[in-house]
Amino acid sequence: MRKRLLVALGAALLLSGSALAAPATKPVAKTYPTGAFVVAGHPVKPTDILDARAIPDMAGKPSLMVTLTPAAAAAIMPPADGKLACTLDGKPLGASPAGAMTSDHVLQLSGEFGDYAATAALARRISGRDPLPDAESDE
Numbered sequence: 426m427r428k429r430l431l432v433a434l435g436a437a438l439l440l441s442g443s444a445l446a447a448p449a450t451k452p453v454a455k456t457y458p459t460g461a462f463v464v465a466g467h468p469v470k471p472t473d474i475l476d477a478r479a480i481p482d483m484a485g486k487p488s489l490m491v492t493l494t495p496a497a498a499a500a501i502m503p504p505a506d507g508k509l510a511c512t513l514d515g516k517p518l519g520a521s522p523a524g525a526m527t528s529d530h531v532l533q534l535s536g537e538f539g540d541y542a543a544t545a546a547l548a549r550r551i552s553g554r555d556p557l558p559d560a561e562s563d564e
Contacts, residue, residue, distance in 0.1 A: 454554055454555070455554065455555060456553050457549040457550065457553050458550070458553070459471045459551065459552070459553040460513045460514040460550050461512075461514050461515070462474075462513050462551050463512045463513075464501050464509050464510075464511050464521075465501050465502065465503065465504060465510060465511075467500060467502075469493065469497055469501075470497075471552055471553040471554075472494075473493055473496070473497035474497075474552040474553075475492040475530075475557075476490075476491070476492040476552065476556055476557045477489065477490070477491045477492070477549070477551045477552035477556065478556035479538075479541055479544035479545040479547070479548050482535045486535070487538055487539070487540065487541045487544035487545075488533065488534060488535040488536070488544070489518065489534040489535075489536075489538065489544060489548055489551070490531060490533055490534075491511075491532040491534070491548070491551060492530055492531050492532075493526070493530045493531075493532070494530070495530055497530075498526055498527070498530035501526065503523035503526070503527065507523045507524070508520035508521070508522065508523065509522075509523050509532065511532060511534055513547070513550065513551060518534050518536060519534045519535060519536040520534075521533050521534050
């Protein structure tokens with residue numbers, strides 16, 4: 426009887442240990458519905474967007490910062506006036522200076538987007554996901 430109990434206990438420990446040793450699964454990132462985002466007449470797919478977030482502008486109002494992949498940024502030809510007009514679902518979001526997009530692949534949009542929460546929701550509608558974590562919060 427004692428031998429049978431020890432065998433059963435050993436098997437139980439082995440099974441529970443293998444469950445603990447199983448690799449942890451990475452949580453699935455939450456996704457959001459997207460709209461038709463167009464920059465200077467060029468449609469931009471959510472897969473072409475590395476990050477989109479709400480940030481304060483120089484006046485402290487919420488603004489949008491959208492970072493494109495290098496390939497997507499290269500495909501957009503800046504117009505002669507140096508302003509990249511951006512729309513979401515056909516509605517104007519404003520114009521970003523072309524300089525930041527050509528050097529850092531970043532669109533900077535200031536406008537009347539509402540409060541910070543509304544602007545963050547707009548950023549998720551552009552990219553289809555939450556913004557990437559800040560570098561400081563990763564530590």
